[in-house]
Amino acid sequence: MDDLITSSANPRLKLIRKLRERKVREQYGLFYVEGIRLVAEAIQQGWPIEMLVVAPQRLSSEFAWQHVEQARQKGVRIIEVSAKVFESLALKENPQGLAAVARQRWTPLSMVNPNAGELWVALEAIQDPGNLGTILRTADAVGAKGVILLEHTTDPYDPAAVRASMGAVFTQQLVRTTQEEFLQWCAQTHPTLIGTSDKAHQDYHEFTYPQGLIVMMGSEREGLSPPYAALCQTMVAIPMVGRVDSLNVAIATAIVLYEIFNQRRQRGSWPGLGANEE
Amino acid sequence: MDDLITSSANPRLKLIRKLRERKVREQYGLFYVEGIRLVAEAIQQGWPIEMLVVAPQRLSSEFAWQHVEQARQKGVRIIEVSAKVFESLALKENPQGLAAVARQRWTPLSMVNPNAGELWVALEAIQDPGNLGTILRTADAVGAKGVILLEHTTDPYDPAAVRASMGAVFTQQLVRTTQEEFLQWCAQTHPTLIGTSDKAHQDYHEFTYPQGLIVMMGSEREGLSPPYAALCQTMVAIPMVGRVDSLNVAIATAIVLYEIFNQRRQRGSWPGLGANEE
Numbered sequence: 001m002d003d004l005i006t007s008s009a010n011p012r013l014k015l016i017r018k019l020r021e022r023k024v025r026e027q028y029g030l031f032y033v034e035g036i037r038l039v040a041e042a043i044q045q046g047w048p049i050e051m052l053v054v055a056p057q058r059l060s061s062e063f064a065w066q067h068v069e070q071a072r073q074k075g076v077r078i079i080e081v082s083a084k085v086f087e088s089l090a091l092k093e094n095p096q097g098l099a100a101v102a103r104q105r106w107t108p109l110s111m112v113n114p115n116a117g118e119l120w121v122a123l124e125a126i127q128d129p130g131n132l133g134t135i136l137r138t139a140d141a142v143g144a145k146g147v148i149l150l151e152h153t154t155d156p157y158d159p160a161a162v163r164a165s166m167g168a169v170f171t172q173q174l175v176r177t178t179q180e181e182f183l184q185w186c187a188q189t190h191p192t193l194i195g196t197s198d199k200a201h202q203d204y205h206e207f208t209y210p211q212g213l214i215v216m217m218g219s220e221r222e223g224l225s226p227p228y229a230a231l232c233q234t235m236v237a238i239p240m241v242g243r244v245d246s247l248n249v250a251i252a253t254a255i256v257l258y259e260i261f262n263q264r265r266q267r268g269s270w271p272g273l274g275a276n277e278e
Numbered sequence: 279m280d281d282l283i284t285s286s287a288n289p290r291l292k293l294i295r296k297l298r299e300r301k302v303r304e305q306y307g308l309f310y311v312e313g314i315r316l317v318a319e320a321i322q323q324g325w326p327i328e329m330l331v332v333a334p335q336r337l338s339s340e341f342a343w344q345h346v347e348q349a350r351q352k353g354v355r356i357i358e359v360s361a362k363v364f365e366s367l368a369l370k371e372n373p374q375g376l377a378a379v380a381r382q383r384w385t386p387l388s389m390v391n392p393n394a395g396e397l398w399v400a401l402e403a404i405q406d407p408g409n410l411g412t413i414l415r416t417a418d419a420v421g422a423k424g425v426i427l428l429e430h431t432t433d434p435y436d437p438a439a440v441r442a443s444m445g446a447v448f449t450q451q452l453v454r455t456t457q458e459e460f461l462q463w464c465a466q467t468h469p470t471l472i473g474t475s476d477k478a479h480q481d482y483h484e485f486t487y488p489q490g491l492i493v494m495m496g497s498e499r500e501g502l503s504p505p506y507a508a509l510c511q512t513m514v515a516i517p518m519v520g521r522v523d524s525l526n527v528a529i530a531t532a533i534v535l536y537e538i539f540n541q542r543r544q545r546g547s548w549p550g551l552g553a554n555e556e
Binding site for chain 2: 255265
């Protein structure tokens with residue numbers, strides 16, 4: 001039998017509300033996922049879910065109920081709440097009545113293997129969770145393996161990142177590492193790193209990208225910092241002819257990723273492979 | 279002598295606060311610009327500014343003061359406010375102490391001339407002002423002329439759009455039009471329209487884009503609606519190999535714009551031309 005909660009002061013709901021804070025998310029290793037589409041994707045991907053929160057008064061979609069049923073059969077705890085209580089949890093207005101508390105999943109850096117042909121993105125000091133989520137979404141589209149978050153990067157489990165990822169947070173592998181660990185790992189494994197900089201002389205479109213590589217992107221304001229830029233075999237620039245002196249970081253990442261993707265497609269080394277196929 | 283305002287209940291400041299609402303922005307034809315960089319860009323571009331708002335206690339940048347001085351000499355009204363009053367206006371935390379109330383500027387549809395080689399973007403029903411601002415920023419980067427807002431598109435003068443544009447709102451021409459007017463104009467001028475759709479058979483990367491054209495982008499959720507899709511000579515698709523079934527609209531726009539830009543560069547028909555040069 002499901003739990004039914006009608007008081008928004010319930011301790012479990014209080015915890016959910018606290019998951020808006022990164023500190024609390026990290027303390028428990030949990031995050032909050034809202035909306036039918038995202039929760040369904042998590043269930044379909046077999047993502048570890050701690051509990052589902054359902055507001056039956058707000059949930060009419062049959063597609064949604066099928067997924068609730070599927071999760072229930074797998075033993076996921078379901079909490080039913082009133083529409084009002086659900087709204088007190090929700091981040092969006094007019095929420096759809098389905099949310100989940102899911103477990104964070106981190107891939108160790110040692111699992112990253114660009115030398116085997118994998119495409120990865122590494123992000124330094126990205127501040128905006130919306131940008132991070134959008135980068136995950138594009139990385140999914142081009143069949144990248146995942147994203148490496150170099151220290152001081154915003155949290156991919158921030159609700160805004162999860163939402164902007166449109167579910168790619170469940171398909172892309174997420175690695176977080178320190179500069180020290182990353183430098184050490186590079187010294188051992190010699191991955192191909194390609195950085196971006198508006199000061200580079202190499203046009204991103206005229207460069208031939210090797211099959212396996214890590215695309216290194218710097219922060220919105222500062223670009224890639226010297227220790228990371230020094231690691232890159234090549235720095236590429238995206239030309240611009242307007243007045244504004246830079247591109248949005250998610251846009252710049254997408255332009256480079258699609259160039260790599262197009263070259264792979266042209267070489268025939270990317271015959272419609274999905275991100276999770278081998 | 280500048281006006282000095284220390285009460286945040288001052289009617290002029292009340293008006294500024296109301297400019298957060300689209301209705302009020304449209305009623306007065308004004309918008310609010312915040313931050314040194316954006317205000318400086320508006321002044322450099324000779325943009326029509328109604329007044330500058332300066333918080334001397336918060337404004338230490340010499341670069342900013344030079345621009346304030348330049349605006350003053352051109353006869354722009356300068357309002358000085360206390361740090362506290364400025365914070366009551368500001369949209370961001372820790373604002374930089376410089377803002378402007380600027381006049382909206384709209385280009386009539388009849389000035390759009392893709393047949394003369396101009397590159398334009400037309401947006402249908404884009405909802406998110408951050409996406410719109412980011413599209414303006416990318417359009418600036420590839421030397422597009424401007425953006426045509428088909429009805430029910432969010433406001434480019436929304437503070438979030440202005441901020442995300444990084445100043446491209448001052449360099450890109452902005453056109454707004456109804457479906458009826460747009461259809462009529464197309465029937466008369468026969469512009470080349472290229473639409474995007476994830477269902478199209480034409481790969482965006484294998485298509486040769488003509489020199490002058492309008493790239494038609496649909497909304498975040500729905501894509502391009504049938505009346506606009508029917509107008510397009512060609513619909514192109516951006517291939518994806520992941521789980522997520524679409525790209526962010528600002529990302530999709532950027533990928534197509536950079537493809538067009540790269541083809542122009544390869545043809546040599548785009549030798550470093552700036553957006554505002556002919």
